[in-house]
Amino acid sequence: METKTKDFKYVYDKPEALVDKVTHYCPGCGHGIVHKLLAEVIDELGVREKAIIVAPVGCSVLIYDYMNFDGCEASHGRAPAVATGLKRVNPDSIVVAYQGDGDLLAIGTGEAIHAANRGENITTIFINNAIYGMTGGQMAPTTMEKQITATTPYGRDPMDVGFPIRGCELLNTLERPVFIERCSIYDFKNTLKTKKAIKKGIKNQIEGRGYSFIEVLSTCPTNWGMKPQEAANWVKDTMVPYYPLGNFRDN
Amino acid sequence: MNEKILMKGNEALGEAAIIAGCRFYFGYPITPQNEVPAYMSRRLPQEGGTFLQAESELAAINMVYGASAAGARVMTSSSSPGISLKQEGLSYIAGAELPCVVVNIMRGGPGLGNIAGSQGDYFQSTRGGGNGDYRQLVLTPATVQEMADLTVLAFDLADEYRIAVLILGDGYLGQISEALVLPKPTGKVFEKPWALTGAKGRKPNKVASLRLVPETSLEELNLVLDEKYKKISAKECRSESYLTEDADYLLVAYGTSSRICREAVNELREEGIKAGLFRLITAWPFPAEALRIASAKAKKILTVEMSLGQMIEDVKLSVKDPERVDFYGRSGGMLPETDEIKRRIKAYGN
Amino acid sequence: MHEEIIVAGFGGQGVIMAGKLLCVAAMNENKYVSHIPSYGAEMRGGTANCSVVISDKEISSPTVPKPSIAIVMNAPSLAKFEPRVKPGGLLIYNSSLIDQKPKRTDITTVGIKANDISEAEGSLRAANMAAIGKLQALKPEIASLDSVIKALDVVISARNRKHNDTNIKVLKKANS
Numbered sequence: 001m002e003t004k005t006k007d008f009k010y011v012y013d014k015p016e017a018l019v020d021k022v023t024h025y026c027p028g029c030g031h032g033i034v035h036k037l038l039a040e041v042i043d044e045l046g047v048r049e050k051a052i053i054v055a056p057v058g059c060s061v062l063i064y065d066y067m068n069f070d071g072c073e074a075s076h077g078r079a080p081a082v083a084t085g086l087k088r089v090n091p092d093s094i095v096v097a098y099q100g101d102g103d104l105l106a107i108g109t110g111e112a113i114h115a116a117n118r119g120e121n122i123t124t125i126f127i128n129n130a131i132y133g134m135t136g137g138q139m140a141p142t143t144m145e146k147q148i149t150a151t152t153p154y155g156r157d158p159m160d161v162g163f164p165i166r167g168c169e170l171l172n173t174l175e176r177p178v179f180i181e182r183c184s185i186y187d188f189k190n191t192l193k194t195k196k197a198i199k200k201g202i203k204n205q206i207e208g209r210g211y212s213f214i215e216v217l218s219t220c221p222t223n224w225g226m227k228p229q230e231a232a233n234w235v236k237d238t239m240v241p242y243y244p245l246g247n248f249r250d251n
Numbered sequence: 252m253n254e255k256i257l258m259k260g261n262e263a264l265g266e267a268a269i270i271a272g273c274r275f276y277f278g279y280p281i282t283p284q285n286e287v288p289a290y291m292s293r294r295l296p297q298e299g300g301t302f303l304q305a306e307s308e309l310a311a312i313n314m315v316y317g318a319s320a321a322g323a324r325v326m327t328s329s330s331s332p333g334i335s336l337k338q339e340g341l342s343y344i345a346g347a348e349l350p351c352v353v354v355n356i357m358r359g360g361p362g363l364g365n366i367a368g369s370q371g372d373y374f375q376s377t378r379g380g381g382n383g384d385y386r387q388l389v390l391t392p393a394t395v396q397e398m399a400d401l402t403v404l405a406f407d408l409a410d411e412y413r414i415a416v417l418i419l420g421d422g423y424l425g426q427i428s429e430a431l432v433l434p435k436p437t438g439k440v441f442e443k444p445w446a447l448t449g450a451k452g453r454k455p456n457k458v459a460s461l462r463l464v465p466e467t468s469l470e471e472l473n474l475v476l477d478e479k480y481k482k483i484s485a486k487e488c489r490s491e492s493y494l495t496e497d498a499d500y501l502l503v504a505y506g507t508s509s510r511i512c513r514e515a516v517n518e519l520r521e522e523g524i525k526a527g528l529f530r531l532i533t534a535w536p537f538p539a540e541a542l543r544i545a546s547a548k549a550k551k552i553l554t555v556e557m558s559l560g561q562m563i564e565d566v567k568l569s570v571k572d573p574e575r576v577d578f579y580g581r582s583g584g585m586l587p588e589t590d591e592i593k594r595r596i597k598a599y600g601n
Numbered sequence: 602m603h604e605e606i607i608v609a610g611f612g613g614q615g616v617i618m619a620g621k622l623l624c625v626a627a628m629n630e631n632k633y634v635s636h637i638p639s640y641g642a643e644m645r646g647g648t649a650n651c652s653v654v655i656s657d658k659e660i661s662s663p664t665v666p667k668p669s670i671a672i673v674m675n676a677p678s679l680a681k682f683e684p685r686v687k688p689g690g691l692l693i694y695n696s697s698l699i700d701q702k703p704k705r706t707d708i709t710t711v712g713i714k715a716n717d718i719s720e721a722e723g724s725l726r727a728a729n730m731a732a733i734g735k736l737q738a739l740k741p742e743i744a745s746l747d748s749v750i751k752a753l754d755v756v757i758s759a760r761n762r763k764h765n766d767t768n769i770k771v772l773k774k775a776n777s
């Protein structure tokens with residue numbers, strides 16, 4: 001059967017910056033959604049050939065296999081330092097450090113704070129799923145109060161291990177970051193907002209304005225022991241009240 | 252209470268530590284040892300102990316340093332990349348002569364590698380991965396029972412010699428479940444007059460490794476450490492010789508690879524080939540003397556490792572006529588195969 | 602007696618637990634046992650398996666590259682493990698979920714409608730018990746049915762022990 005393709009126009013296509021490949025993520029995982037948003041933004045801003053993704057150690061450790069541009073592994077928590085090295089050698093490249101909550105706010109807190117404080121001209125995407133996904137569901141620095149995980153079998157007790165850390169608010173005490181925003185992918189509207197924030201973060205970098213930080217409240221249905229829709233609801237009902245969405249800084 | 256239970260290696264380790272009187276555990280998640288922190292997070296609070304998930308392995312080993320300096324029995328566990336991060340702390344622990352137990356459930360490397368079992372950290376463990384002139388005791392269990400028994404022993408050795416004792420397992424040993432008879436506490440008590448418990452009625456104690464005047468005090472410390480290391484080398488070598496007395500062919504291995512060698516030895520014996528196995532139980536101190544004896548009559552010595560050849564250096568340094576020493580190893584999380592071991596032994600001929 | 606067993610299926614079908622059940626039952630009859638699960642990233646595709654060795658002799662190698670017995674609970678596991686079974690070995694497959702027949706003729710293949718048997722007893726979650734019940738009938742030397750039933754109290758967590766009546770019914774049904 002013949003179709004008159006000229007009568008049709010593409011309204012939707014896979015971004016060029018995304019590799020056509022099935023990801024290894026669990027059903028309902030937020031990582032895949034954010035990957036796609038990032039790829040779309042990279043395409044829309046036409047920087048695919050200058051972009052470098054710095055992968056974390058976490059479930060998204062293979063993000064460089066899904067991004068159709070250059071990629072670099074970093075050891076656990078060191079993505080901001082690796083990104084600093086990449087960017088300082090080639091200031092024209094577009095460097096994105098993609099990190100989980102364990103990666104960025106536990107083992108890599110030092111690197112994260114200091115890259116932000118130096119105002120490195122990079123973009124950080126911070127996936128807050130309140131858990132260590134890859135290692136099988138241990139407490140993350142962002143794990144909610146009373147949340148049961150593999151290493152908080154009696155629930156997270158803030159009097160023992162502290163309250164969940166708010167990344168945006170923490171970085172917002174520093175002078176040099178130019179853009180700090182918390183978004184989520186729990187529904188369509190918020191997903192679009194996330195894309196807008198990522199776009200702003202990359203634009204800042206293109207314009208040489210400095211450090212941008214985008215936190216995404218994400219899902220880990222597998223380690224939360226929930227169905228995908230329940231997980232999305234849990235973000236909205238449990239995480240958002242503690243981690244308020246919105247822009248903290250836009251200089 | 253000699254009842255057999257089925258237990259996973261990583262959990263046996265945790266329970267054994269509790270039996271040995273360990274009430275403090277500091278660690279950071281990493282596969283394939285995640286059952287250790289999970290187990291300790293559940294069990295230690297029940298025993299009035301403290302489980303703390305550190306923000307990194309760097310933090311974990313320094314929490315161990317502090318807890319040990321305060322006089323407690325303390326343990327941390329990790330797997331290869333995390334143990335790499337602990338090397339700085341281990342060097343300080345050696346310098347300050349602090350007792351502690353550190354578990355490495357090795358996985359494939361270098362770098363992020365993979366999460367399957369490996370024996371790629373032998374050099375790091377036995378040669379000292381941190382800076383300076385130091386040693387640490389290295390125990391190499393091969394069964395779940397040994398994971399437990401050697402853990403109990405490790406705490407006594409650590410206290411006796413004021414040294415870090417490393418339990419060097421691998422991903423397979425961490426994940427395997429086998430029958431286990433829980434070990435009993437040894438009941439040994441160690442005085443810790445050096446511990447930081449408050450200078451009440453005594454001179455202040457200092458825990459440190461800094462020795463600024465080179466001619467006198469750092470070398471002095473190094474010589475004191477060296478005396479200790481010599482004493483450990485003389486007294487604490489451990490190994491198992493299996494059918495070695497008349498062995499024409501000697502396999503040398505430790506941990507999981509030694510189990511595979513044992514199977515190969517049994518099958519070769521059934522075919523009338525005189526094979527034997529020398530198995531390390533301590534990798535440092537290396538049981539050189541026992542190996543010399545076990546290998547005396549062997550025509551060939553096959554070193555089998557889950558690496559591309561690390562322990563073989565110690566084997567060559569220990570045996571007479573090191574040209575007899577050959578090597579078979581698999582790496583990157585792969586296991587040596589019984590059939591391949593047999594094939595190689597047969598290929599040596601009469 | 603020396604059996605090297607693979608139990609494989611979807612995550613959630615209780616294959617790891619089924620392997621442990623065999624181990625505890627045989628251990629209590631003074632046999633040597635070992636159990637090692639597939640773990641980590643291998644689990645993320647949604648399939649799971651464990652390697653079990655049960656023997657009169659000390660167990661040297663805990664891995665099972667060529668099983669003498671394979672229990673496969675879903676089609677991907679059949680595809681993966683059928684070729685690995687030792688000639689003369691035994692393959693038990695869950696014919697409730699696997700449509701195609703095994704191809705090998707040099708091994709014994711036995712289909713069991715594990716999900717159907719489990720469902721008939723009022724629960725879908727005991728399909729693993731059906732497979733173990735069948736295995737026990739075919740290879741009673743591994744462990745007696747009595748030992749397997751006793752092992753349930755050890756292997757099943759306190760929270761799920763209330764289902765043990767169903768588990769026992771399914772075990773027995775598949776066993777007879």
Ligand SMILES: Cc1ncc(C[n+]2csc(CCOP(=O)(O)OP(=O)(O)O)c2C)c(N)n1
Nearest residue numbers: 057058059076100101102103132133134281
């Ligand atoms: C030095 C070191 N320690 C520990 C690990 C094990 N590890 C891998 S990923 C991870 C945590 C991942 O959690 P997160 O950063 O929140 O990412 P997620 O998987 O949730 O996306 C850990 C502890 C490692 N690879 N290296």
Ligand code: SF4
Nearest residue numbers: 025026029059133220
């Ligand atoms: S474990 Fe959690 S974070 Fe990892 S892929 Fe699955 S859902 Fe995503």
Ligand SMILES: [Mg+2]
Nearest residue numbers: 100101131133
């Ligand atoms: Mg996370």
